[in-house]
Amino acid sequence: MKLFNLSLKLKGFPIKEAQTFLRTIKGKQKSDFDAYLKTSKQAIVNHHLKHNPFYRDLAKHADVNDWDTLPIMTKHDLQKPLEQRLSNGFSTKNVFINKTSGSSGTPFIFAKDKFCHALIWSNFIDRYAWFNLDLNHSKQARFYGIPLDKKGYYKERFKDKLSNRFRFSVFDLSDTQLAKNIEKFKNTSFDYINGYTSSIVQFAKYLEQQQIVLKNICPSLKACIVTSEMLFATDKTLLETQLGIPIINEYGAAELGLIAFQNQNDDWIVNTEDLFIEIIDENNNVLPYGEEGRIIITSLYNKAHPFIRYDLGDIGQLSKTSTQKKPILEKLIGRTSDLVTLPSEKKAAGLTFYYVTKTIIENDGNVKEFVIVQLKLNAFKISYVSDEILTEMQETEIKEAISKYLEPNLIVKFERKEKLSRSKSGKLKQFKSYLA
DSSP: OOHHHHHHHHTTOOHHHHHHHHHHHHTOOHHHHHHHHHHHHHHHHHHHHHHOHHHHHHTTTSOTTOGGGSOOBOTGGGOSOGGGTSOTTOOTTSSEEEEOOOTTSOOOEEEEOHHHHHHHHHHHHHHHGGGTOOTTTSOEEEEOOOOOSHHHHHHHHHHHHHTTEEEEOSSOOOHHHHHHHHHHHHTSOOOEEEEEHHHHHHHHHHHHHTTOOHHHHOTTOOEEEEESSOOOHHHHHHHHHHHOSOEEEEEEETTTEEEEEEOTTSOEEEOOSSEEEEEEOTTSOBOOTTOEEEEEEEESSOOSSOOSSEEEEEEEEEOTTOOSSSOBEEEEESOOOOEEEOTTSOEEEGGGHHHHHTTTOOTTOOEEEEEEEEEETTEEEEEEEESSOOOHHHHHHHHHHHHHHTOSSOEEEEEEOSOOOOOTTSOOOSEEESOO
16 A cells, blocks of 8 residues: 555645656656746746735736846745735645744745645655655655654654654764664664764764674665755765665755755756756856856745745755756755764754754744854853844743753853854854864
């Protein structure tokens, strides 16, 4: 039984129709594809200009027949109540709703219509098949976070069960826990690993210390997919050596889905089936293939919420060998996340703070940006930009979340600022440690 497809279908996501549509797009030849892309871009713009007051106001000075005059959407533009950004005919009751991780420091809530969400999953299913992986049947070892509140915890565990995966904690990367992970791999026929880069790298370092190649104790493993953080060449070599399987680099965003996925030749193939990717300079001019700039993405099928020429907050470069149908991502900058080291010597993934930031994110868009800095082993500072200062109750809730996800007795200070400084790449790094 295809439990994953069935779970999507039961939630109202038309996965079968989306997969059929995806095959139609993939079957287009180059000449047909160029025409398809032009038509699709114009169609999504026309849709939102007609049915979305938020986008109509945002693009009021644009020439709808000149793509380059359309505004670059930023995360700041989206920091207002979701109801104000939905297209006519859509409400919070008939769309898929989620929150960005806030890894860029600018969190917001977003929506996708149900066909768009199904099409995104169709793309993941298609890419995984490149490595003989099947979301319906392949057993996944998942290195992701999980909510620690009772309701959220069991909800994710239930989703894991339906999706045929077992979740390993990224909140605890101690030697004791990593030894338990090894035992789980010995006794489970996992087909692949999927998760945060830094957590899997930490696991590989422990395997190296123990002189263990994971494939030797779990022969069913076929591949490892790393996501959400930068994969450096040295870390990839370590993973290949200690896991004993191909390492696949995945690049995506919650609000957009799959952006790029490495193939068997290590080419990072950009998703052109439901996204349109541009690289622009600081003056918003489109750059030719081979030049480095800001990554701008258009979601071609999200009719519920506009993501048109959306600035994701990353810097990247497309290969000179790219074509409109097959762009190749050659370089991606700025998606690294440090490990958190604590007084107890416990280590956790930097993306642990994804779960802490959920206590800060509110639908009213009060908190605009934030960064978390580790000043000492036991001391952290949260700097944020907001319309209103955080209340004492909100600060307490954040401290309690940090205590729950990391460990108790940590010192947390808050600092409200007019503006937060950015790195050279232009990205606001959510977590930074001064311990190094």
